[in-house]
Amino acid sequence: PSVAVIVVAAGSGTRLGAGAPKAFVGLDEHTVLRTALDGVFAAASAQVVVVAPAGYEGAARTDALAAAGEHADLVRVVTGGATRQASVAAGLAAVWAEVDIVLVHDAARALTPPDVFARVIDAVRAGAPGALPVLPVVDTIKRVADGYVIGPVDRAELAAAQTPQGFDRAVLDAAYLAADREYTDDAAVVAAHVAGTAGRIAAVAGDPLGFKITGPDDLARARALVAQHPV
Ligand code: CTP
Numbered sequence: 001p002s003v004a005v006i007v008v009a010a011g012s013g014t015r016l017g018a019g020a021p022k023a024f025v026g027l028d029e030h031t032v033l034r035t036a037l038d039g040v041f042a043a044a045s046a047q048v049v050v051v052a053p054a055g056y057e058g059a060a061r062t063d064a065l066a067a068a069g070e071h072a073d074l075v076r077v078v079t080g081g082a083t084r085q086a087s088v089a090a091g092l093a094a095v096w097a098e099v100d101i102v103l104v105h106d107a108a109r110a111l112t113p114p115d116v117f118a119r120v121i122d123a124v125r126a127g128a129p130g131a132l133p134v135l136p137v138v139d140t141i142k143r144v145a146d147g148y149v150i151g152p153v154d155r156a157e158l159a160a161a162q163t164p165q166g167f168d169r170a171v172l173d174a175a176y177l178a179a180d181r182e183y184t185d186d187a188a189v190v191a192a193h194v195a196g197t198a199g200r201i202a203a204v205a206g207d208p209l210g211f212k213i214t215g216p217d218d219l220a221r222a223r224a225l226v227a228q229h230p231v
């Protein structure tokens with residue numbers, strides 16, 4: 001089956017506060033987006049749809065073509081929306097007709113290793129309607145309200161969700177078509193609109209390097225990692 005990866009890069013990076021949209025901030029001589037796209041092209045032979053902020057389509061295309069090398073024909077750049085969900089929808093509309101597995105990946109998870117992509121794609125190829133990478137939760141988690149601990153939470157049932165999240169294309173298209181409000185991630189859109197086992201999402205192993213660059217500390221960590229292990 002043929003695969004597309006939608007790389008959402010249209011956010012403004014408010015929490016990072018770096019003076020430019022987060023995907024266009026530098027990690028080394030390359031941007032966050034370029035580093036993320038190098039990972040995508042290393043991971044899979046796929047159509048790559050980059051979702052850029054309005055006004056940054058040209059910059060996104062430059063990064064995408066540099067990452068694509070001889071595979072320029074695989075690249076499409078589209079303009080994002082006001083929310084991540086709107087940006088994913090814009091990306092979905094640009095996926096080729098023949099694609100049957102779609103991955104959605106945050107540009108902000110720029111250091112995600114290629115084998116995470118492989119595990120997600122393999123799970124969907126094996127028949128799961130969707131798959132996403134998870135990490136175990138290491139902290140003890142409490143339910144808290146009004147300043148008091150109101151109950152324990154069984155950590156064994158919890159996991160932190162990463163991207164890329166991958167889906168059977170028809171399942172993701174149907175879920176996005178039906179989505180009537182904002183959800184926290186793509187798996188939640190699917191879970192809300194595809195009933196029963198037809199929408200059951202497989203959990204595969206994530207990777208600590210798939211962390212999301214959110215605040216200044218995350219950017220410093222990503223820069224240090226890239227400086228240690230040039231990609
Ligand atoms: N994203 C997007 N379009 C939006 C909002 C987010 O494509 N309207 C993308 C971001 O570019 C990022 C990913 O979704 O790669 C995860 O979002 P987040 O980490 O929240 O990035 P920002 O929204 O840019 O950051 P902030 O919330 O701090 O403004």
Ligand code: MG
Pocket residue numbers: 011
């Ligand atoms: Mg955001």
